[in-house]
Amino acid sequence: MPLPQSSPSAGDLDPFFTFDYRPIDEPDAAAGDRRPTTYWDVERGDRGPEPRPEWVVVDAGAVDTELGVLKTGKEADVFLLERAAELTGETALMAAKRYRDSHHSSFHRSTVYTEGRGVRRSRDQRALAKGTAYGREVASGMWARAEWQALCTAWSAGVAVPYPVSVQGTELLLEFLGTPDGVAAPRLAQARPEPDLLEHCWQQVREIVLGLAGLGWAHGDLSPYNLLLHEEVVVAIDLPQVVDVVANPFGTQLLHRDCAVVAAWFAGRGYAADGEALFAEAVTEAL
Numbered sequence: 001m002p003l004p005q006s007s008p009s010a011g012d013l014d015p016f017f018t019f020d021y022r023p024i025d026e027p028d029a030a031a032g033d034r035r036p037t038t039y040w041d042v043e044r045g046d047r048g049p050e051p052r053p054e055w056v057v058v059d060a061g062a063v064d065t066e067l068g069v070l071k072t073g074k075e076a077d078v079f080l081l082e083r084a085a086e087l088t089g090e091t092a093l094m095a096a097k098r099y100r101d102s103h104h105s106s107f108h109r110s111t112v113y114t115e116g117r118g119v120r121r122s123r124d125q126r127a128l129a130k131g132t133a134y135g136r137e138v139a140s141g142m143w144a145r146a147e148w149q150a151l152c153t154a155w156s157a158g159v160a161v162p163y164p165v166s167v168q169g170t171e172l173l174l175e176f177l178g179t180p181d182g183v184a185a186p187r188l189a190q191a192r193p194e195p196d197l198l199e200h201c202w203q204q205v206r207e208i209v210l211g212l213a214g215l216g217w218a219h220g221d222l223s224p225y226n227l228l229l230h231e232e233v234v235v236a237i238d239l240p241q242v243v244d245v246v247a248n249p250f251g252t253q254l255l256h257r258d259c260a261v262v263a264a265w266f267a268g269r270g271y272a273a274d275g276e277a278l279f280a281e282a283v284t285e286a287l
Contacts, residue, residue: 003253037062037083038168046148046167049156053163053175057092059085066096070184075100075143080182081173093182095162099144099170144170147240150217159211160204160235177230185230189223189265197232198271204234205262206278213285217242218255224265245286255282 039047040060048056062085071078076099084091144167151164151174162175178184193201205227212219219226220241228235245251256279263275 003250003257033066035064037064038173039083039166042166042168048164048166049152055092055175056163056165057083057085057090059088059090061085061087062090067093067182070095080176080184093176093178093180094165095174095176095184097144097147097172097174143240144172146242147238148172150239150242153215154212154236154239157211157215159215160208160233161239162235162237177228177235185228185235187225188227188229188234189225191229193229193269195270198266198269200232201229201234202266202271202273205266206281208234208236209258209262209278209282210285212236212242213245213255213282216244216246216286218245218251218282218286219258220254222258223261227262245283251286252283255279255286 037057037060039058039062052058062083065082065084067080067082069077070080076097079096079098081094081096082091083094148164148167151161151172154161155163162177165173165175167173176182176184188201191201208227209219209222219236219239220243221238222236226236226238228237243251243254245255248254259275259279259282261275263273263278266273
């Protein structure tokens with residue numbers, strides 16, 4: 001089975017993957033733009049890992065207000081949410097990533113990524129194998145759950161990823177990376193860092209790759225399109241397809257591709273990044 005196509009090169013914009021913040025002028029409660037906080041509606045295991053960052057609003061009386069669209073993608077959309085507690089005055093911006101159901105998704109991830117994964121219930125496994133409507137719904141929930149688990153594990157291990165606030169069904173609430181007025185941090189592909197910052201960014205990308213490898217993983221689709229540059233800090237996003245380098249028969253190939261793609265981007269901007277050397281380090285970490 002061939003590997004799936006990786007993210008587009010830095011010079012090609014993916015029409016299905018865009019940051020396009022569109023504010024809602026007057027949030028309408030009747031239209032569902034406001035809701036009570038969901039933080040305490042989920043089980044403990046579906047709330048983010050400890051130590052919880054101070055910015056997370058946990059007031060049970062808080063209200064979530066949807067402010068606009070941050071990003072559209074092939075299988076999920078990301079919205080900007082404000083969680084505000086009236087009594088304490090606490091507020092926090094979050095990114096709400098919502099995986100689409102089978103009727104609205106325009107992308108189905110390659111089974112290359114799911115080798116070695118499974119589901120508990122035999123009914124779900126049969127539905128997945130047959131590709132039924134119910135099976136596609138199961139798959140959507142699986143991707144949300146897979147990303148949640150990957151983010152929790154990576155964040156706890158010190159890998160630079162957004163803090164995962166909570167998961168409920170196919171919705172992930174995540175740390176928002178951007179300015180206080182809701183402007184999202186740019187993707188690395190959109191950045192034009194000066195030479196000193198470029199070198200600093202490469203070292204951070206190395207740490208991300210090696211940090212994931214230390215968990216036995218490859219990102220699986222690493223590129224400058226799913227690395228954000230927030231206040232000179234590189235942060236990895238979009239982790240539902242992380243693969244076990246050992247358990248997945250394509251694991252080392254995907255790890256090699258991750259290293260090659262990011263190194264090529266840096267090389268194209270004048271920094272002599274060595275993807276092969278990074279791959280060799282990462283394989284040692286993973287194995």
